[in-house]
Amino acid sequence: MHSDLSVRNLVVNYGPVRALHGVSFDVPEGQVAALVGSNGAGKSTILKSICGLLKPIEGEIRVGDKIMSPRPGDPLRHGVALSPEGRRLFGRLSVEENLMMGAYTVRDKAARDQMLDRVFVYFPKLKERRRQMAGSLSGGEQQMCAIGRALMVQPRVLLLDEPSLGIAPIIVAELATIIQEISRDLSMTVLLVEQNAQMALSIAETGVVLETGKVVLTGTGHELLASPEVRAAYLGT
Amino acid sequence: MSFLIAQSLINGIILGTLYLLMAIGFTLAFGVMRIVNFAHGEFYMIGAFCALIGVTWLGLPFPVTLALTIAVAILFGALVERVVFRPFRNDELSGMIASLGLAMILQHGALILFGPDPQAFPAIVTGVFKWGSLIVPKSRALALGIGIVILLIFYLFLMHTRHGRALRALVQDQEIAAVFGVRLEIMYALGLGFGVALAAVAGGLMAPLFGVSPFIGATPLLKAFIVVILGGLGSIPGAALAAILLGLIESFTSSFVSASAADIVTFALVIVVLLVRPAGLLGRAET
Numbered sequence: 027m028h029s030d031l032s033v034r035n036l037v038v039n040y041g042p043v044r045a046l047h048g049v050s051f052d053v054p055e056g057q058v059a060a061l062v063g064s065n066g067a068g069k070s071t072i073l074k075s076i077c078g079l080l081k082p083i084e085g086e087i088r089v090g091d092k093i094m095s096p097r098p099g100d101p102l103r104h105g106v107a108l109s110p111e112g113r114r115l116f117g118r119l120s121v122e123e124n125l126m127m128g129a130y131t132v133r134d135k136a137a138r139d140q141m142l143d144r145v146f147v148y149f150p151k152l153k154e155r156r157r158q159m160a161g162s163l164s165g166g167e168q169q170m171c172a173i174g175r176a177l178m179v180q181p182r183v184l185l186l187d188e189p190s191l192g193i194a195p196i197i198v199a200e201l202a203t204i205i206q207e208i209s210r211d212l213s214m215t216v217l218l219v220e221q222n223a224q225m226a227l228s229i230a231e232t233g234v235v236l237e238t239g240k241v242v243l244t245g246t247g248h249e250l251l252a253s254p255e256v257r258a259a260y261l262g263t
Numbered sequence: 264m265s266f267l268i269a270q271s272l273i274n275g276i277i278l279g280t281l282y283l284l285m286a287i288g289f290t291l292a293f294g295v296m297r298i299v300n301f302a303h304g305e306f307y308m309i310g311a312f313c314a315l316i317g318v319t320w321l322g323l324p325f326p327v328t329l330a331l332t333i334a335v336a337i338l339f340g341a342l343v344e345r346v347v348f349r350p351f352r353n354d355e356l357s358g359m360i361a362s363l364g365l366a367m368i369l370q371h372g373a374l375i376l377f378g379p380d381p382q383a384f385p386a387i388v389t390g391v392f393k394w395g396s397l398i399v400p401k402s403r404a405l406a407l408g409i410g411i412v413i414l415l416i417f418y419l420f421l422m423h424t425r426h427g428r429a430l431r432a433l434v435q436d437q438e439i440a441a442v443f444g445v446r447l448e449i450m451y452a453l454g455l456g457f458g459v460a461l462a463a464v465a466g467g468l469m470a471p472l473f474g475v476s477p478f479i480g481a482t483p484l485l486k487a488f489i490v491v492i493l494g495g496l497g498s499i500p501g502a503a504l505a506a507i508l509l510g511l512i513e514s515f516t517s518s519f520v521s522a523s524a525a526d527i528v529t530f531a532l533v534i535v536v537l538l539v540r541p542a543g544l545l546g547r548a549e550t
């Protein structure tokens with residue numbers, strides 16, 4: 027199986043401080059990959075680099091056989107969409123308007139409407155609340171809206187940054203199932219960043235463990251869940 | 264008495280419309296580029312001169328003149344954005360100083376070109392509308408009508424078009440808007456261009472009522488400032504509410520007390536709002 031998203035030797039600094047020290051990993055096409063690691067490991071930095079918000083000092087990011095240039099908007103054109111950490115919805119736009127912002131570059135109305143219907147099938151709550159301000163949704167609903175917004179471009183690669191953050195456990199379980207379904211139904215490549223390693227690794231085919239800006243372990247989701255290092259560091263067992 | 268109330272109401276709404284036309288561009292420049300634009304009053308002045316040139320020098324009909332003023336203002340706004348403001352976006356202090364410099368250049372440029380004396384503007388329409396004892400000069404009714412139509416068009420653009428939506432999204436989170444493909448360079452120019460156009464239209468509409476000179480920008484700038492502080496910096500619904508409120512307060516206080524009392528009441532209100540709700544009536548606290 028060839029890889030759909032490939033990160034090679036990524037080095038990123040914030041001013042003088044190095045956040046990523048040469049990170050490399052691959053995500054096979056159509057699979058869910060988990061990227062786990064503790065606070066400040068550099069997970070969000072990787073996602074921001076992939077979607078062009080940060081300019082790497084070194085390294086290369088490919089989607090398929092295209093090299094991404096570090097400008098926001100360019101990775102989007104090649105099918106990369108982000109559901110950012112903390113959701114970052116446009117709080118004073120309605121739910122539907124937020125979803126339409128996701129489809130900002132989709133000029134074909136039929137395609138937009140079709141994707142909107144799809145998103146509403148996965149997240150029926152959003153349909154009920156489509157006219158409501160996004161800022162007034164509950165945390166779980168906001169997360170659904172953020173994932174829905176990213177889905178609206180019909181991405182090839184979906185980047186999810188901590189969808190479980192600040193959300194009730196029962197909703198987290200529901201989200202996990204939906205993420206799996208989305209990847210399967212739309213044969214979409216998903217890179218799932220999580221501090222909740224248990225959730226992420228249990229739905230992921232492959233996993234990458236990051237520590238202070240370096241990849242320390244890779245394997246299938248099950249291997250990592252079973253590995254003593256991961257259990258000790260992230261699962262508390 | 265009831266006649267005086269009705270009269271004040273109408274005058275207040277006319278003032279409110281003018282203030283809102285001014286305030287939208289001011290708040291947009293801040294929302295989109297984080298620039299406190301002290302040159303905004305000069306765009307009003309330029310609009311007034313454009314109208315004067317169109318009507319008296321070129322002999323064009325008033326509506327054509329206004330349309331041309333809008334077109335010139337959008338281009339001028341986009342140019343100013345590119346040349347003056349873009350290097351300073353998100354740098355509030357430098358942006359403010361750049362805008363002060365721009366204001367001086369524009370005002371002194373007008374002074375060199377047109378001289379300091381106020382210029383009379385030929386009446387566009389004459390006569391009055393009369394309902395019983397209520398009298399509204401047609402010139403004011405015309406300014407109000409056109410002002411409201413332009414505000415409505417802008418509202419529809421902002422709320423119901425793809426670019427309008429992108430502009431609102433961008434005000435809330437530039438980074439995320441960019442990730443979804445909104446091209447910031449274009450939106451900055453668009454936002455500033457539209458803001459300048461609204462100010463210029465205000466100038467063009469008010470020129471027949473208040474005359475034209477290089478110095479007429481100062482008061483509208485001050486009012487835009489007050490409206491935006493009252494309404495909450497960056498909030499357009501807040502600005503709408505505050506503009507109408509300010510117009511009504513001014514016109515009622517000057518009818519029933521005196522014009523100088525109107526200024527006192529206005530600034531007292533600003534102080535009270537800032538004490539009670541520092542983020543403005545509909546503004547959010549900065550996070």
Ligand SMILES: Nc1ncnc2c1ncn2[C@@H]1O[C@H](COP(=O)(O)OP(=O)(O)OP(=O)(O)O)[C@@H](O)[C@H]1O
Pocket residue numbers: 040043045063064065066067068069070071072111221
């Ligand atoms: N804007 C920034 N400026 C300076 N340093 C930053 C910035 N953003 C992140 N960092 C630093 O870079 C490192 C990696 O941060 P990053 O946000 O990628 O971590 P993370 O793995 O996403 O953590 P979390 O689980 O808390 O979201 C951290 O040490 C962080 O302090």
Ligand SMILES: [Mg+2]
Pocket residue numbers: 069070071111187
């Ligand atoms: Mg993070």
